[in-house]
Amino acid sequence: MSAGGGRVRIYDVAHLAGVSVATASKALNDTGRMTDETRAKVKAAATQLGFRPNAMARGLIQRRSFTIGLLTNDTYGRFTLPVMAGISEALVDQGVSVFLCGVDDDPALGKLHLDAMLDKQVDGIIASGKRVDRKLPVDLSNLPVPVVYAFTEGHEGSVTLVSDDAQGSTEAVEHLKRLGRKRIVHVTGPESFASVRERAAAYRAAVGGEGIVLHGEWSEHWGHAAVDLLWTAEGARPDAIFCGNDQIGRGVVDALRERGVGVPEDVAVVGFDNWDIVASQTRPPMTSVDMNLKAIGREAGRLVLELAEGRAVEPGIRKLPCSLVVRQSCGGSAAVTHRRGGVEATVE
Amino acid sequence: MSAGGGRVRIYDVAHLAGVSVATASKALNDTGRMTDETRAKVKAAATQLGFRPNAMARGLIQRRSFTIGLLTNDTYGRFTLPVMAGISEALVDQGVSVFLCGVDDDPALGKLHLDAMLDKQVDGIIASGKRVDRKLPVDLSNLPVPVVYAFTEGHEGSVTLVSDDAQGSTEAVEHLKRLGRKRIVHVTGPESFASVRERAAAYRAAVGGEGIVLHGEWSEHWGHAAVDLLWTAEGARPDAIFCGNDQIGRGVVDALRERGVGVPEDVAVVGFDNWDIVASQTRPPMTSVDMNLKAIGREAGRLVLELAEGRAVEPGIRKLPCSLVVRQSCGGSAAVTHRRGGVEATVE
DNA sequence: TCCTCCCGAGAAACCGTTTTCTCAATGCAG
DNA sequence: CTGCATTGAGAAAACGGTTTCTCGGGAGGA
Structure with missing residues (x-):
């Protein structure tokens, strides 16, 4: 409500509602036990003050940052951007934001970004690239967070998404x-x-x-x-x-x-x-x-979240279907008259 | 060092070094007073254990997330990606990571992303777009964090970067x-x-x-x-x-x-x-x-960090120079022979 | 020798939440 | 009327660091 969205703490909400901080927290998260009346009162106070919980404080105790990282070497963005759009689309409703890190093909830069992300306690990492059969210049096996590969080669036993x-x-x-x-x-x-x-x-x-x-x-x-x-x-x-x-x-x-x-x-x-x-x-x-890269991104987002929340995901390579976008370079659906008999030479 | 990079806390470092947590913190941050010997001992312990501080805990008290948000409506990424690359380049050394949020031209989506970023206590926001004379579908004036506009129209009294x-x-x-x-x-x-x-x-x-x-x-x-x-x-x-x-x-x-x-x-x-x-x-x-978009990004990153760290930045529109990339469509540097006299008609 | 000052280091408070634990009050059964 | 389970709500401990405050001891001056 008021301009400074970041300043109001749960303490203020509790105070306005006339309850303790603990009760306020439980009311807002729909946990704990209390009268419906109390819960409503707290929620009203929160709305009135425009309270938004500090994600760092929350994350510290929940061990969850509601943040994931997208690591890519596709600096031009031809493939990564649609993937990113899909990820974002799948996750924004859950309040998850995405760090985008372009690492070129530089291992040192990759490490730098990776460490920065791990320090920030990302809930998971999605690796993406410009080529399905190449790895990123940084090792993502044995990370303390789940990893999903989208459109780039994964490590042994990883979850990988590619187009079919x-x-x-x-x-x-x-x-x-x-x-x-x-x-x-x-x-x-x-x-x-x-x-x-x-x-x-x-x-x-x-x-x-x-x-x-x-x-x-x-x-x-x-x-x-x-x-x-x-x-x-x-x-x-x-x-x-x-x-x-x-x-x-x-x-x-x-x-x-x-x-x-x-x-x-x-x-x-x-x-x-x-x-x-x-x-x-x-x-x-x-x-x-x-190649429906956006769909790949969506699926990658969904899967990394599954993993982050502790649910198991079958490892392996998953191929998502492509779809044909028809324009005008093939003619209408009317059959085209053909002329000569076929000679199928092999050049290769 | 060990695989699970996220697990080791400053407590462990302090314990190994035989000092208190407070001393360990000061040693690692090169603050406080202590013997060089003590400082070195702590640093050695930290290295040995592969300690990396939890950014959420640190950010909570420092009121700093080492995170900034990039909001854009340029879904295709033609302009935003180079800008993003510049921002990242300018900030990664300072340990700052970037949230990329594509908001299309949807105000609701914009608000969603913006709130998510503010909850995460971003240190600042950079707004970017696909057109210099259009605003993003979300109001960024009166935010509790600094905002810099790059390649999109800013609000009254804002810091804006465009190409010349x-x-x-x-x-x-x-x-x-x-x-x-x-x-x-x-x-x-x-x-x-x-x-x-x-x-x-x-x-x-x-x-x-x-x-x-x-x-x-x-x-x-x-x-x-x-x-x-x-x-x-x-x-x-x-x-x-x-x-x-x-x-x-x-x-x-x-x-x-x-x-x-x-x-x-x-x-x-x-x-x-x-x-x-x-x-x-x-x-x-x-x-x-x-248009040297990457340079614009670098400058935007630098400026938003200045603001985030409390230093003042002169508001207004800053134009960064373009540069000509010469290929072969204009001929060599040899003067071209010209033929007729000039007739400069006006069509417009 | 005594007092003062400064230095090195630790204790404790703090950041803003969540979560566990505790406890008084209430209701119900015996 | 007593005892026990249940309920609503608050106190306090965590999360993992940083920062302020405190304090003992050694150096230096008188």
Whole structure:
């Protein structure tokens, strides 16, 4: 109520209500035994004074800070921010706030942040990154608080959340097949990435054969180059390109347009990541696989809280489903007429 | 040292060192009076046990949480993340951690996060946003803790940090002039943005006349459209385009290429924001004005700490300089030959 | 030698809650 | 009418540190 929200103590509430501090505390927390009348009186006093308990004092005795830490090496925030949004969404109602710590790939910085968080008695830690198959530069095993990994590699016996790359990949290919596309190629990132391998494998399974998988870097430039490669090669040309991320997708769409190849009339394109700034700015806007990072964040928040409150959580890797966001780069649901017979060369 | 970093209390340190808790505390904090020998003995014991003080207990008495909150409505993180990185960088050495709270434009959510932070006794709050001339959906005046605004509009008498749009704009235009460009036009965002007006005014001053300013939306599409407009209009064509942000810049570069206009040979292009993912991916990579958001963050962190520690800070708006990041869209430093005489039409 | 002053170190109060323990009053059964 | 269980509420101990206060002892001056 009054301006200085931080000043009024439970002592003031107790005094106004005419009870002891102990009773006031119990009244406000709905614990202990007392008349309904007393409880109501205290609550009224608290409201009137705008009382908000000091979380440090409370936390000291409850051994609970209502605070969790998010440690990440994804300084650009491409992956971490949606995850963070999900975590926050899951926890803010429980009064839990989140420390965000960007540690780059610097072990010393990681330790610094980690120690600062532990000193502050965080109830748990969520580790996140920019790559599923890499670890953070700081060891989080044997911490005195629970840890959940989201979108980064965890330690032995940890709880880890990732997106289901295979399922997302399958969904994309099935979508293209449903639209009548026959010769679908996959242009993706470096094979050293686990997610690349997983997506490619699912792609192969979905096209029901070897398919064509082209590996390159995660850039628009590679998207261009891949199209050049495909269009200067001999044999049948693809009528659909499934890209390993949206930047490659953008390069592909641009290259196709520059070649006079119609998207989606001649070639359908699907991207991966659903990075809005990229996917929605291509011409035409690009259909893309969304990894539902926010959902991963929500789940991570929920799980770390479970652990913090002492409930057991089954360890292991949990894969959360991706979903396809349809834009205009694949054409309408009307089946597309196809032309030549399929020749499935293998480039890899 | 031992695994459970959180368990060892100052009591244990004191006991091991053979002194009282009070002495131990003073020894570790380099306060109070005692023999160097005693101090060293305590410190050794602390190190040996891996003692780290419980921040809640310490904070309770010191009325200091070594925690600050960052409130933002920039859910996409384009502006907030660099600011956050700067804040963190400035504060982590002092042991200060940062709560990140994304509040969208929802006043209720804002209040929820704000209350949670105040309960946790944050030492200060930094407000940030996606637009300099808009306020957050939550009132931060009359808070019991200091507030600093970074890249968002503050309240009366507050401390506010923004980038110096005019200076950045001037720098861009001077760069183009230095390279021999004569007919520089400005393609930018909606006039309703204060930063747009400021940048445009500086542009006009720098070109030394009315210049040409085209307003549109903040999109690649508008970049394309603007080029169409300029190239179908009568009269002399520009030999340089200064864009209001990188997305417009990207649209401009793409449109020019599609028209067969050489960048930078025929037309030089400069963007604004230096959003790496956009600026470095254009062909050719685009020179752009960087707002040095990280520096703004660092300064915000420094200032909020000053205030938190009771030192006075002059209120008002502080503008931090932008800097030009040169890539390849303006050509080398060699002067470019110019062709026609200048006709400076005004479109606006 | 005695008094004063200062130094090193410990005892205790304190920060703002929660929680356990204690206790008087009430109600009910015998 | 007495004894016992139950109830409502307060006193006090915790939580883990910091800070103020106190105090004994040694050094130095008279």
